[in-house]
Amino acid sequence: MDRTQPIVEMRNISKTFGSTKALRGVDFTVMHGEVHALLGRNGAGKSTLVSTMSGLVASDTGTIRISRTEVAANGQPYAARIRDDIAHVQQTPQLFNLLTVAENLFLENPLVRRKFGIVSHRRMMSEAQALLDKWNIDIRAEALAGELSAGTRQLLEIMKALSRGVPVIILDEPTAALSNAEKRMLFEQVKALKALGISFIYISHHLDEVFEVADTVTILRDGQVVKEREDVGNLNVELIADLMMGEKTARSVRVDHTQADAPVLLQARGIGLYPVSAEGVDFEIRPGEIVALAGPVGGGKEALAMMLAGQLTPYKGKVSGAGGTLPTIGLVPTDRHASGYVGILGVRENVAIGGLDVLSGRFGFIDLDKEAAHVGNLARQTNVIASSLEQAVSQLSGGNQQKVVFARALCQNPQVIVALSPTRGVDVGAKEQLYALLRDLASKGLGVIVVSDEEDEISQLANRVVIVFEGRITGELRGDYTMKDLILRMEGVA
Amino acid sequence: MSSAMTGQAKAGTPAGRSRLSAFGSAFVAGGYTMYPVLALLVLVGAVVAPNFATGINLINILEQVSVLGLTTIGLTFVVLIGRLDLSLEGIVGFAPMLAAVCLVPATAGGFGIELPSWMGLVVALGTAGLIGYFNGFMVVRVGLNPFISTLGLLVLLRGGVLIVSNGRSIYSPGPALTYLGSAKLLGLPVSVLVFAFVAVAIGLVFKYHRYGRALYAIGGNEDAARAAGINVDRVIWSAFVYAGLLAGLAGVLMTGRLDSAVTTQGQGIIFSAFAAAVIGGVSLGGGRGTMVGLVSGVLLIGVINNLLTLAQVPSFYVQASTGAVIIVAAVLTTVASRRSSGVRTRT
Ligand SMILES: Nc1ncnc2c1ncn2[C@@H]1O[C@H](COP(=O)(O)OP(=O)(O)OP(=O)(O)O)[C@@H](O)[C@H]1O
Ligand SMILES: [Mg+2]
Numbered sequence: 001m002d003r004t005q006p007i008v009e010m011r012n013i014s015k016t017f018g019s020t021k022a023l024r025g026v027d028f029t030v031m032h033g034e035v036h037a038l039l040g041r042n043g044a045g046k047s048t049l050v051s052t053m054s055g056l057v058a059s060d061t062g063t064i065r066i067s068r069t070e071v072a073a074n075g076q077p078y079a080a081r082i083r084d085d086i087a088h089v090q091q092t093p094q095l096f097n098l099l100t101v102a103e104n105l106f107l108e109n110p111l112v113r114r115k116f117g118i119v120s121h122r123r124m125m126s127e128a129q130a131l132l133d134k135w136n137i138d139i140r141a142e143a144l145a146g147e148l149s150a151g152t153r154q155l156l157e158i159m160k161a162l163s164r165g166v167p168v169i170i171l172d173e174p175t176a177a178l179s180n181a182e183k184r185m186l187f188e189q190v191k192a193l194k195a196l197g198i199s200f201i202y203i204s205h206h207l208d209e210v211f212e213v214a215d216t217v218t219i220l221r222d223g224q225v226v227k228e229r230e231d232v233g234n235l236n237v238e239l240i241a242d243l244m245m246g247e248k249t250a251r252s253v254r255v256d257h258t259q260a261d262a263p264v265l266l267q268a269r270g271i272g273l274y275p276v277s278a279e280g281v282d283f284e285i286r287p288g289e290i291v292a293l294a295g296p297v298g299g300g301k302e303a304l305a306m307m308l309a310g311q312l313t314p315y316k317g318k319v320s321g322a323g324g325t326l327p328t329i330g331l332v333p334t335d336r337h338a339s340g341y342v343g344i345l346g347v348r349e350n351v352a353i354g355g356l357d358v359l360s361g362r363f364g365f366i367d368l369d370k371e372a373a374h375v376g377n378l379a380r381q382t383n384v385i386a387s388s389l390e391q392a393v394s395q396l397s398g399g400n401q402q403k404v405v406f407a408r409a410l411c412q413n414p415q416v417i418v419a420l421s422p423t424r425g426v427d428v429g430a431k432e433q434l435y436a437l438l439r440d441l442a443s444k445g446l447g448v449i450v451v452s453d454e455e456d457e458i459s460q461l462a463n464r465v466v467i468v469f470e471g472r473i474t475g476e477l478r479g480d481y482t483m484k485d486l487i488l489r490m491e492g493v494a
Numbered sequence: 495m496s497s498a499m500t501g502q503a504k505a506g507t508p509a510g511r512s513r514l515s516a517f518g519s520a521f522v523a524g525g526y527t528m529y530p531v532l533a534l535l536v537l538v539g540a541v542v543a544p545n546f547a548t549g550i551n552l553i554n555i556l557e558q559v560s561v562l563g564l565t566t567i568g569l570t571f572v573v574l575i576g577r578l579d580l581s582l583e584g585i586v587g588f589a590p591m592l593a594a595v596c597l598v599p600a601t602a603g604g605f606g607i608e609l610p611s612w613m614g615l616v617v618a619l620g621t622a623g624l625i626g627y628f629n630g631f632m633v634v635r636v637g638l639n640p641f642i643s644t645l646g647l648l649v650l651l652r653g654g655v656l657i658v659s660n661g662r663s664i665y666s667p668g669p670a671l672t673y674l675g676s677a678k679l680l681g682l683p684v685s686v687l688v689f690a691f692v693a694v695a696i697g698l699v700f701k702y703h704r705y706g707r708a709l710y711a712i713g714g715n716e717d718a719a720r721a722a723g724i725n726v727d728r729v730i731w732s733a734f735v736y737a738g739l740l741a742g743l744a745g746v747l748m749t750g751r752l753d754s755a756v757t758t759q760g761q762g763i764i765f766s767a768f769a770a771a772v773i774g775g776v777s778l779g780g781g782r783g784t785m786v787g788l789v790s791g792v793l794l795i796g797v798i799n800n801l802l803t804l805a806q807v808p809s810f811y812v813q814a815s816t817g818a819v820i821i822v823a824a825v826l827t828t829v830a831s832r833r834s835s836g837v838r839t840r841t
Contacts, residue, residue, distance in 0.1 A: 018515065311721065333721045340721070342714035344781050353711045353722045356704040364704045408722055 003032045007199050008168055012062035013052055013073070015045075017395070020387050022048040023059075024223040030168065033197040035190065037210045037232070040220035041244050041427040042399030043385045046203050047091050049220065050170045053201070054088035055079025067167055087161035091172040091203075091398045091425070092337055095153055097146030102128035104145050105160050131159055135185060150177040150335050151297060155186070162189060169193075170201045173398065175209060176424050177335070179297045179453060187213055205399070205427050206454075207237045219243045245429040252432055256463045256479070257288035257443040263322045265447040266329075266416050271307055271317030273300040273471040280317045281473055283308065283466070285416065287445040290438065292452055292462035294490050301468040302334060302420060305451045309418040327447075330354065330409035332419035334451070340405040343394030347386050350393050350404050351375045355411030378407040381437055383430045398425045406434060410441075417441070420451040435460055455490060459483050525775050525787025527830045528794055528823065535797050543804045551800070553682065557751070559796035560689035561586070561744045566767040566774075566792055567696055567785075568740030571733040572640070573771055574700075574709040576716070576780025579629060579734060581644040582741040582767065584651025585622050586760030589742040591655050593618035594667035594755035603662050614671030619742045625651070626738020630731035648764075655757055665754040674743075675750015685747045692740070697785030709733065713780025766816075770795050773823040794823060 008030035015023040022045045030036045038046050051057035052073070053064065059073035066085045071078045095104050102124050106112045112124040128141040137155060145153060154177040161169055171190075175183050190200060190213055202214055210217065210232065217235055219227040227243050241249050265287055270280025281304060285291055293301040306312040308319060309331045321327045333339040341350050352359055352371055359371045375389060382403040386396055393404050402425045409417055417438070423431045438448050438461060452458050458465055459481075467475035467489055475489050521527065540547035565582055572579045593614040600606035609617070625647070632643040666672075677684045700706040708729045711719040720726045744763075749755045768778075774791030776783030798819050802812045 329723075331721050331723070333717075339715070339717035342711050342718050342781065344714045345710060349707065349710065350718075353707055353719060353724060356707060356724070360704040365698075365702050366704060366707065368702070412723070 006030060007032050007067055008053065009065040010053060010062065013049065013059045014061040015048055015052060015057065015059055018387065022223055026225055027228065028218060029229065030199045030201060032199060033194055034216055035194055035200045035202055035214045037202045037214035037217045038220065039217060039240060039244055042430060043397040044220040045223040046220055047172055047397060050088065050172055050201055050203065054086050054170060055082055056088060085166055086168045086170065087164045087166045088170040089157050089161045089172060089174055093153060093157065095145045095157060098144060100142050100144055101139060101156060102141040104156060105131060131163055135159055149297065151179050151182050154178055155182055158186060162193060168199050172203045173425055175204060175206060205425060207240055207428065221246055241428045244427065249429045249432055252435055252460060254460055254463065255439050258463055259287045259445065262287045265327050266308060266321050268308060268319045269317055271319060272315035273303045275315050279472060285447040285449060287447055288442050290442050290448040290450065290461050290463050292450045292458040292465045293468055294452065294458060294465055295468040299469045300471045301451050304468055305418050305420055305449060308449060327415035328412055330412065330414035330417040332405055332409045332422045334420040336402050336405050341393040341401050344392055346390040346392055347379060347384060347404055348375050348389040351378055351407045351411050354408035358412050378410055382407040383433050399427055399430065402426050403430065416447040416449065418449045422450060423457060455483065455486055459486055522830050525784035525790065527775060527827055528773060528790040531826065532790055532794055532797065539797065539801050543801060545804055546801065553686065555796045555800045556686045557683045559792050560685040561748045562763060562766050562770060562795065563689045563792045564692060564740050564744035564747065565763055566770045566788055567692060568737040569767045570771055570776055570783060570788055571737045573776055573778060574780060574783055575712045575730055575733055577633065577640045579640060579644045579737050580764055581625065581629060581647035581651060582737060583760050583764035584648040585625055585738055585741040586745040586748065586763055587655050588651040589618040589622040590745040590749035591659055591664065591755040592621050593671055594664040594749065595658050597668045597671065598664055603660060603664050611668035611670035614668050615746065618746050619739060622738045622742020623735055626735040629738065630734035633734065634727045634731045659757055661757060663754050663756045667749065667755055671746065672750035672753055675747040676753060685751065688747065693785060693789055700785055710781050766795055769820040773820065773827055775827050
C-alpha cells in the first residue's frame, strides 16, 4: 500500500443526537506512522468523531476510509466492517471487573482461540504474562480487573488495544488516570509503535503531552474543524488553548485567603492511613486555606483525603471539626465513572443528591423552585454544557460529567471541599473557571483540600502543599514556594 | 465563558420533530406508556363483554387489585435500589395469619391468648415491619444477596404459616383486623381508598421527597450516592422495612376481604407484583420507575384477569393467558422506552 496516502480519510462527517449537533461536516485525515492529536474543549465532539471512526457510533453522513476499507455512512452500523483495522481506547473504562487481567486482555483475540471457539488457557496466560513483562507492570495475570487501581486499569485497556496488531489506534484521554511514571511507559510504547508505521489519534486535555508525542494537531470547536492538520512545530500551548476555546484564556495564579487566626475547620490527630502504619498523621485546615495533598500513587494521599472526607474510617486516631462537630464536607471522588455520577439520572438530579439537606424543607420534601435555581446556578458556575438540566449524565461529554460531579460537591454549600483529581478530563478554559470558583469560595471562608498529580494545578491553587509518602507526611511547602521547589519535592519521593 | 447550558439547546433538528420526540420521552419517562394500552383494553372489554363496563365491575376490579397494588409498591421500594424481596409473598400470608391466631379463641384454632381485635393490626403490621427489618439486616450488615436471603425467608414463612395455624385457615378473625379489607366508605371499598391513598402518598415521596431521590440515586450508582453524602446503608435497610410493612398491609386487606386468614393466602402474588412493576416500567436493574407506571401495570393485570373471567375462559387458561399477556406487555414497555430514550452509555 502507498505509504504517502493517508491511512484514515474521513469526509463530511456529521452526527446529531436528539437536538444536539455533535459534528457538523468534519473532515479528518491521518497519515501512516503519525501521532495525530485531536483537541478541543469539552463537548467539542472529539469523542464522537473518533467513535464514528471506529464505528462505535455510526456517522449520519459522509465517507470513511480506513486502510483499504471504505464506508459510506448513513446512520447504520458499520463497526463490523472496520473492526480489523482499528482499535479504540474509550474515555469511559470498558474493562470487565469480574474477569481476570489475562481474560480482559485476550477477549475475542484470535491468538488464543482454538478449534470450536475453545480458548487456550495456557496460551492466554503465557501471552498475558509476556505482555505484562514487556510493559514492566507488576501485577499477576490472574488478578481480577476490578481489584486494580484506576491507572493500571487504564494501562490494561491501552495494552489491549496496542497488542491487537491493527494499523490505527485511538487513544481517548489515555493519560487522565495515569501517574507520571505510567505516562512515561505509555509514551515509550507509542513511540516504538509509531516507528513501526502504526498511526495514533491522540486526545488529551494536557497540552504539554501533545508536544511530547504528537506530530500533527487538529482542533475542533462546536462540532467543526477550526484548525486542520497543523504541524505541532507551528503551535504553542497558548495558541492551542485560544483556538480550542475561541477566546483568550489567561493562566491564573494562586491567591492566599487563609484566615490564619481563625479556629481550625477540620483536623486529624494521629490517624493511621494503612492498617499497620506505625505512626499517625496529623493534619489541619483553616478557613480560606487551599491545601494540596501530593505524592506518589498509593502513598496515602487518597486515603488521607477520604478519611478527612468521612468516607473511610481511619485505622487509628480521630478526625474532628471545630468544637467537636464535623463541618459539612463536599467530595469530588477520584473516579467519576465508578463513584462520581449516576449515569441514568439527569444533571439536575445528580447535582441535587449532593445537597438534599439544603434543598429539602420541613418533612423532607424537595423545594423544586429552590432546586432549579440552586442547581442551575451551580451548573453555570462550573460551566456544565448540556442540552438541558434533564439530560442524562451518561450522555454528556467526559469533561462535562466531571463538572457535574464538581457541582454536586458544592451543592450543600459545604464548609470544606475535598477534591481528588478535580479537573480530570476538563478543558483548559473550564479548569481556570473551576480554579477561580475555588478561590472565590476560599475567600468566603471555605477550606479546600485538593489531591492532585499535576504540578500546574497544585501551583495554581495551593497555599500549602503536603507531601504524603508511605503513609506519612514527609514534607510541606508553604506560602511562596516556586514551581521548582514543588517539582523537586514531588519527584524527590517518587 | 460562553453559553453554558444554552449553546446547543436550540441548534439542530426542526423544532416540531424534536418537540414531538421530547414529548415521547417525557411520556415514557413519566410512566404513561401503558395507559393507551389500558384504555384500548377497557374499550375492547366494553364492547365484547357487556358486564365489563359497569360501575360495580370496575369497582370490583379496583378492589381486587388493591392487594396486588400494595405489594407491588412495597416491592418497588427495593427494586428501585437495585435489590429484590421475594419474602413479601410470605409476609402477605404470614403477618395476618399470626394476627388472626392471636385474636381468635383456642377452639377456633387460635393460640388462646385472645388479644383485643385492634391488636390484630398491631401484630400484623409489627410482624411485617420486623420481617422487613430482618431482611434489611441480612442485606446491609451480613451482606447476603437479597435473592437468596429473601428466598429462604419466603420458604420459611410459608412453613411458618402452617405452624402457627396448625395447617388450618382461621375464620372471622375479628372486626378491626378485617375492617380495612371489607368495609365500605362513601360507596367505595375501604381497601380501594387505602390503595389510592398509599399510591398517592408514596408516589409523592418517590418523586419529590429526599428519600425518593436517595432511592433513585442508590439504584443508579450506589458508590456515587455514597460519595454524595447519602447514608446508603440506612436507606437500603429502611426500604426493606417499608416493603415489608406494605406487604403486611396488603395481607391485612386480603384477610379482610375473605373474612379469614387462609393458609394459602398470597401464594403466587410476588410473580404478579414483579410483572406489574416491570410492565409499569420499573427497571429491575434499579434506579428507574415511577408510581404512575407501576399503577398502570397493576391495573393492566387486574383488567386482564377480570376480562378473562368475564369471558368465562376456563380457569386453567386464565393463568396461562395472564402469563402470555405479561410477556407481551413487557416487550411493549421495553420497546417503547428504547425508542424514546435510546440511552446508551456513551464514550
Ligand atoms: N449519546 C449521546 N446522546 C446525546 N448527546 C450526546 C451523546 N453523545 C454525545 N453527545 C453530545 O455530543 C457533544 C459532543 O460530545 P463529545 O463526547 O464528543 O465531546 P468531547 O469533545 O469528547 O468532550 P470531552 O473533552 O468533555 O470529552 C456533547 O454536547 C454531548 O453532550
Ligand atoms: Mg470526550
